[in-house]
Amino acid sequence: MAQDSVFGEIPGNPPGTTYADREAVKRAGLQRHLQGGISGHPAQGADAIIVSGGYVDDRDYGDRIIYTGQGGRATATKPAKDQELSGNNLALAISGQTGLPVRVIRGAGGDAAFSPKAGYRYDGLFVVVQQWSEIGVEGKLVQRYVLEASDGGASWETSGATSSTRPVGRAAPSRSSSVVQRIVRNSVITQWVKDLYSGTCQICRTQLQTPVGFYSEGAHIRALGAPHDGPDTVDNVLCLCPNDHVLFDKGALYIADEQVFRAADDSLVGDLLVSKDHGIDWSHAAYHREHFARAH
Amino acid sequence: MAQDSVFGEIPGNPPGTTYADREAVKRAGLQRHLQGGISGHPAQGADAIIVSGGYVDDRDYGDRIIYTGQGGRATATKPAKDQELSGNNLALAISGQTGLPVRVIRGAGGDAAFSPKAGYRYDGLFVVVQQWSEIGVEGKLVQRYVLEASDGGASWETSGATSSTRPVGRAAPSRSSSVVQRIVRNSVITQWVKDLYSGTCQICRTQLQTPVGFYSEGAHIRALGAPHDGPDTVDNVLCLCPNDHVLFDKGALYIADEQVFRAADDSLVGDLLVSKDHGIDWSHAAYHREHFARAH
Numbered sequence: 001m002a003q004d005s006v007f008g009e010i011p012g013n014p015p016g017t018t019y020a021d022r023e024a025v026k027r028a029g030l031q032r033h034l035q036g037g038i039s040g041h042p043a044q045g046a047d048a049i050i051v052s053g054g055y056v057d058d059r060d061y062g063d064r065i066i067y068t069g070q071g072g073r074a075t076a077t078k079p080a081k082d083q084e085l086s087g088n089n090l091a092l093a094i095s096g097q098t099g100l101p102v103r104v105i106r107g108a109g110g111d112a113a114f115s116p117k118a119g120y121r122y123d124g125l126f127v128v129v130q131q132w133s134e135i136g137v138e139g140k141l142v143q144r145y146v147l148e149a150s151d152g153g154a155s156w157e158t159s160g161a162t163s164s165t166r167p168v169g170r171a172a173p174s175r176s177s178s179v180v181q182r183i184v185r186n187s188v189i190t191q192w193v194k195d196l197y198s199g200t201c202q203i204c205r206t207q208l209q210t211p212v213g214f215y216s217e218g219a220h221i222r223a224l225g226a227p228h229d230g231p232d233t234v235d236n237v238l239c240l241c242p243n244d245h246v247l248f249d250k251g252a253l254y255i256a257d258e259q260v261f262r263a264a265d266d267s268l269v270g271d272l273l274v275s276k277d278h279g280i281d282w283s284h285a286a287y288h289r290e291h292f293a294r295a296h
Numbered sequence: 297m298a299q300d301s302v303f304g305e306i307p308g309n310p311p312g313t314t315y316a317d318r319e320a321v322k323r324a325g326l327q328r329h330l331q332g333g334i335s336g337h338p339a340q341g342a343d344a345i346i347v348s349g350g351y352v353d354d355r356d357y358g359d360r361i362i363y364t365g366q367g368g369r370a371t372a373t374k375p376a377k378d379q380e381l382s383g384n385n386l387a388l389a390i391s392g393q394t395g396l397p398v399r400v401i402r403g404a405g406g407d408a409a410f411s412p413k414a415g416y417r418y419d420g421l422f423v424v425v426q427q428w429s430e431i432g433v434e435g436k437l438v439q440r441y442v443l444e445a446s447d448g449g450a451s452w453e454t455s456g457a458t459s460s461t462r463p464v465g466r467a468a469p470s471r472s473s474s475v476v477q478r479i480v481r482n483s484v485i486t487q488w489v490k491d492l493y494s495g496t497c498q499i500c501r502t503q504l505q506t507p508v509g510f511y512s513e514g515a516h517i518r519a520l521g522a523p524h525d526g527p528d529t530v531d532n533v534l535c536l537c538p539n540d541h542v543l544f545d546k547g548a549l550y551i552a553d554e555q556v557f558r559a560a561d562d563s564l565v566g567d568l569l570v571s572k573d574h575g576i577d578w579s580h581a582a583y584h585r586e587h588f589a590r591a592h
Contacts, residue, residue, distance in 0.1 A: 177484075179483070187473055188463050190474075192462070208539060210393070210547075211381060211548065212389040229468070233466070233467070241539055242537075242538030
């Protein structure tokens with residue numbers, strides 16, 4: 001029976017601790033395998049990853065890591081094939097959904113700016129902030145992830161809690177018993193777009209009426225930050241309800257010819273609501289379509 | 297014409313700066329009025345509040361403040377009346393919607409644990425994390441707010457940006473140009489409830505299908521933290537889609553007799569989906585109904 005994943009810090013192994021080899025990493029309880037980057041379980045999430053080079057498009061910015069999934073690589077005897085969103089690749093994506101922290105262990109094979117000279121080093125907790133798939137250098141699908149350094153991440157108690165046993169909980173909970181699942185940011189740019197549409201969702205036309213006015217969210221079409229590098233400009237932002245914002249960001253929906261489609265089967269959802277004063281740059285929608293809404 | 301609000305830090309006035317009186321606070325540009333606690337505009341939000349005692353149920357926990365709106369107090373010649381969610385009270389609620397930081401200036405009249413001995417002191421940026429209304433000590437409606445110390449809050453550029461002029465934006469934005477509009481936390485407790493319903497929204501039955509599984513959010517019925525002090529237990533959590541989570545948290549919806557109603561007109565939305573294994577404590581729903589879904 002698979003061992004339960006242990007999320008968060010492992011006592012006695014603070015950030016900065018070094019290990020001679022993968023055996024030592026495994027012995028310390030930081031990562032459960034001797035080979036392969038991702039440690040986890042598809043139902044629970046990924047508790048740790050090894051960052052030690054591996055894919056030509058991977059990037060390491062210190063507090064931000066662009067990572068690639070496992071499998072599908074061409075070998076001497078087999079051609080490359082699509083990476084599946086299953087097994088450990090799915091586990092890492094699940095972590096993006098739950099917000100659970102991922103231990104990052106850097107190896108000597110990675111970016112010289114951040115890698116240890118030899119062996120491995122535990123570099124703290126990160127969270128998966130994005131996940132998408134795209135055609136890689138071998139012409140096949142690869143699973144990609146962005147992880148960002150977490151501000152402390154909770155030590156999520158897993159013993160017994162992921163079973164069907166009813167968890168006890170706390171009458172007066174501390175902040176440290178929870179993790180961030182989703183964070184929505186606002187800015188002058190997103191606020192302008194939301195005001196333009198009076199909080200009307202450009203996909204489903206809903207206006208969430210609260211006592212304080214209409215609630216909506218600004219969604220960047222081409223994602224901000226490396227590697228997507230979408231601009232923070234009004235031509236790259238949609239006014240969406242929270243539900244469609246989640247679906248769009250996770251690639252369940254895409255836009256083509258000012259219409260909205262479901263990625264799972266390319267079925268039509270409807271026309272995108274577009275104001276004559278908005279000036280959307282449709283190349284951003286093409287980027288999103290290509291990178292976030294690949295065939296599932 | 298009303299002056300544009302200036303959000304965030306005022307240069308030359310770092311946290312800790314003291315002021316002899318309200319005149320000095322106004323001269324420094326921290327708060328625009330000589331009387332009254334809230335400074336702001338209903339369309340833009342509240343840029344500053346004075347915390348100096350004022351309402352018997354107000355609380356000051358240092359990094360968390362429970363505050364009351366303006367108006368409606370009984371005077372020598374007039375009886376008490378309901379506080380409206382308009383003017384400065386609406387402005388402070390709008391700040392809860394946008395995530396814009398609020399400057400907090402403490403005066404000598406507040407809680408001895410955190411107030412200056414005399415005069416006023418600027419104590420940094422806070423964000424409005426909750427807003428609700430309830431019957432106060434004078435038997436009339438009062439507007440209540442919870443503010444939490446912000447981790448730095450952006451200096452949101454307001455000049456020209458809140459007009460209809462198309463804002464320029466940035467190709468490579470820095471994190472500091474945005475503020476947190478909404479944050480969703482996950483925990484063992486909320487995850488258990490979401491798993492119980494397989495991500496099905498207990499209000500609208502939707503399952504948000506993403507490539508990684510169903511996305512849903514755990515919503516505490518009776519809010520966590522002072523002054524509501526709801527427990528972090530599964531009997532106090534609903535599995536909701538993001539849209540209904542927003543509506544429920546903001547008091548646009550309420551629950552009575554296992555049915556869901558719109559607070560604006562008490563119209564029926566439908567039955568709440570309830571699993572036989574959930575064990576909801578309906579007293580939490582009664583608390584939420586009383587405090588968050590008052591007549592609007």
